Amino acid sequence: MQTSMPQELQLLLRHIYEEGQQHDARTQERREKMLLLEPETAQVLSLLIRSSKRKRILEVGTSAGYSTIWLAWAAGEQGHILSIDREAQKHMLADAHLRQAGLREQVTLLCGDATEVIRDLEGPFDFVFFDADRFSAPAQLSLLLPHLERDVMLCADNVLSHPEEIAGYLQAIAALSDFEHLVLPVGKGLSIAYRT
Template identity: 45%
Template sequence: MVERKGDPDALWTAVDEYIVDRLIPDDHPATRAANAAAGLPDIDVSVPQGKFLHLLARAIGARRVLEVGTLGGYSTIWLARAVGEGGGVISLEIDPHHAAVAVGNLQRAGVAERVSVLVGDAVETLQGLEGPFDLVFIDADKPSNVAYLTAALRLSRPGTVIIVDNVVREGDVLDAASDDPRVIGTRALFDAVAAEPRLSATAIQTVGGKKWDGFLIALVD
């Protein structure tokens, strides 16, 4: 019997490590190491979450993927491998240093030719893009979530999948009185999705090395 008392975060992390050891031998540890060495914040998706994005993109046959929030390119690599040769990922990043680290990681992973990293304010960059995309992954500043959703809808088609990360925030999403802009932006996202007749959606809570959070997943009808 496994001892389950003590710090739940430690147990969640241990389970993540078990999952990775058994099921995800093709993780990209060099990418995460390069991100740490370059001083990037440790806010990438976890390894199981990265593989989840990869499998979902493959399951829907995604060939064009839009990512809002590149950071060091960890999730970007998973998505680029999913679209395969001839597919493409456009990833948006506001920080030039983060983008430069990501480009190096993409090159080392052998998928740079499938990815365009566009540097600048994502809300502005999105205005110049043309769709449709098969999958949109939003993992950037939370106060802009509704703006990103609005752009994603414009760039979608029936059948496009939209995924938004960090929507549970260790339960803070329940706090209607919160003055945290990240919580306010997340709650506004839920309201916008609920009010949009073109979307069928759910949200899934997650625990693991990234503690307690979750994804919102929406299908464009």
């Protein structure tokens, strides 16, 4: 990883990612898979957050906390991450990983159905990363719109790997006339939208 990230944290992330890959290779049930973010995509998100100094971040899809660690490190000591996942077991793992990374204090882990959790969030958020149930993302985006900073950045993974599933989200983004949007062919395809 070509970043200024401390080597200890780089090694921890590499270990978490490799463990996640091994776990998924021997797990049949999709809901039990970790499905961790691709390292290249995580690095792009980190660069976006650091270069634009994002501090109030919402992540939909915590899993084992791999991407959450990247987001929290990128946001710095003044940043805060709210991360949602419906699987309590994954949150327990994320909690342990965040503690190992020394970033637990910067993250609030919220367990439950993301759409229902989002209904009760106040924000404001300046960065949102969708990486969970792609079919629910349009409804979640609609609920979040009143709680976003003016210059918010919205990102979503799996644009190229699951085009049919994420089509509704991309249509919802396209309908927002004040947003610029592009898809980066990194990892499984990263959607980036920015309110101009």
